[in-house]
Amino acid sequence: MAPTRKNPTLDDVAAQAGVSSATVSRFINNPEVVAPATAERIRAAIAATGYIPNLLASGMASNKSKMVAVLIPHLTDSIFNDTIEAMVEELSAAGLNVMLGITGVSSARTSELIRGALSRRVDAIISSGPLEPEIVELVRRSPALFIQIWELPAEPVGLAVGFSHEAAGRDMARFLMSRGYRRPHLITADGARAGQRRDAFVAEWQALAGGEVTLATVDIPSRYGHARRAFADIRRLPELPDVVVCGSDYLAQGLIVEAQAAGLRVPDGLAVVGFGNSSIAGEMRPTITTVDVDGRRIAREAIAAITRHAAGEPPREQSIDVGFRLIARESA
Amino acid sequence: MAPTRKNPTLDDVAAQAGVSSATVSRFINNPEVVAPATAERIRAAIAATGYIPNLLASGMASNKSKMVAVLIPHLTDSIFNDTIEAMVEELSAAGLNVMLGITGVSSARTSELIRGALSRRVDAIISSGPLEPEIVELVRRSPALFIQIWELPAEPVGLAVGFSHEAAGRDMARFLMSRGYRRPHLITADGARAGQRRDAFVAEWQALAGGEVTLATVDIPSRYGHARRAFADIRRLPELPDVVVCGSDYLAQGLIVEAQAAGLRVPDGLAVVGFGNSSIAGEMRPTITTVDVDGRRIAREAIAAITRHAAGEPPREQSIDVGFRLIARESA
DNA sequence: CGGAATCATGCAAGCGCTATCATGCAGCTT
């Protein structure tokens, strides 16, 4: 093992460069405020000493950590992944580090992770899903910016960046009706957002005087693996639906595979729609009709807000609706 | 907005409980060393003040951050996701927070992220993939434990937890040969590990006096979306292969879909094998023959090592081979 | 050409915690 000699500190660099540590600190955080000649000496000193800044000390002194917590329900087969990948990339590009938490479906777990994030004095927390009331209080009085994504609560805790799941459900109902489908079957993940889409779909469908809607629920997340059971359940219905509305493209993909394996043609024998416009949706055979959500835009809006917040600017708005786009493809 | 009054500190809690801050600190880190009665008073004081520990200060004073960096190439369609999800869960359970970095294919990006992690004085860095030589040096002299996963380099920088990609390639060659396949086509992601598997496969295949092996390369990660082009390329080969060896189950899945869409039966018309035993592999129609890697075991071994390292124990070994398992299913 | 304005830098006081050492007080032993 190499000798773990102590890390060089700001003072070491300062001594080497013949300036005070304050100047080195300024150089690091704001290079243009130091004189060019000094800057050059400091640059050289940093290289010579192999200095690595200590962000713990920095965060402690400045009371900002340049870190943001990203809390997601799942990683595998998640409809969120594009958003999260975009988020992490954009955050890194903005010089912010990401603290990742996986909440599962438990709001207790979420609370725990939020506490942890607050312990680290994160600059912002990006989350989604239900919150315990006491944690809302905690978050409210913390200086960290709280951002809820993929949803637009009536009263956001901090900022919300998402879209209306009701509108998405409603639009899908109209779309399928206009395409001539009459017996939709909804497979919904057991969560709040999916429930909103489902309820809005059903309400709109009935308003349009459509036929009976059958419903099924799967565990969160709505994933490929649920397809076998979901399809078996469909076969047991008294009357076969003509279109299946899935909570994710992964589930939709699984259903298509099952349907085809059972000898049904998609969409003629059974149509299928997904949700999220995951990369597979456009590649599946048949390509999957779905709802596109611009994850990268969500990421960008969130990060712009964080940047403004960090600069001390007051929040501009409480929620940002990034909308969604229904993409009609081959599967329905 | 709620009044952002200052966060209570250890001293506030101490005053409230009528003890010194040192005792409160001890209580937090090691509850059993304080007298039960005192402990109770402190517990009450923490609740009363709404104290949230400041892990930045803690980390700075103790020189350990209770944070580990996890660096992965991708999030979407990644063969790693199960491992990462397990990793994050197990780390959280062990009271460690996760700093996530997405490296892409660039080792420069990896270096940058490692520097960032070192800046935060992480207790460990979990990474995979190629490293720039200078960063190896940096990591070597840092007190953080460096763990390479999903591979077993000849000379690990710190600890390696993975399996032999050569062995995996070799075993797959033997398996396919024994099944009677004669014209394999390999679709390999453009990365080191996949390359090792490919080379070992080819070498073994030739040693077994098998027929010609055709090769193709796709971008990292080896994902579903590559399937269309990959399949089109296969059709253009002078002679159709009898089995396609894919770099991931996602790609394998895509190929099966393409093959079926083209009227080929899998495995009779064209067999397909994947890699990684992702959740879809066992659910696809036909189910996918693949290589299983125990991601959760990798996570657990890594975390056990981190825990020991944090406790000051010397490292037990340089690399841990978790092996792999070839799972024969319907697709080949 | 003198005083004001501007600029680059230094000084030093923390930020909130941990860890070492010291201290006082019980409970034992002989």
Added chain:
DNA sequence: AAGCTGCATGATAGCGCTTGCATGATTCCG
């Protein structure tokens, strides 16, 4: 009863950085 051991707690010195204020050196302009 005197001395000792062990335990629970207190006092305190940093950990490495940022930042407001002070300072000295330039520059500017009437």
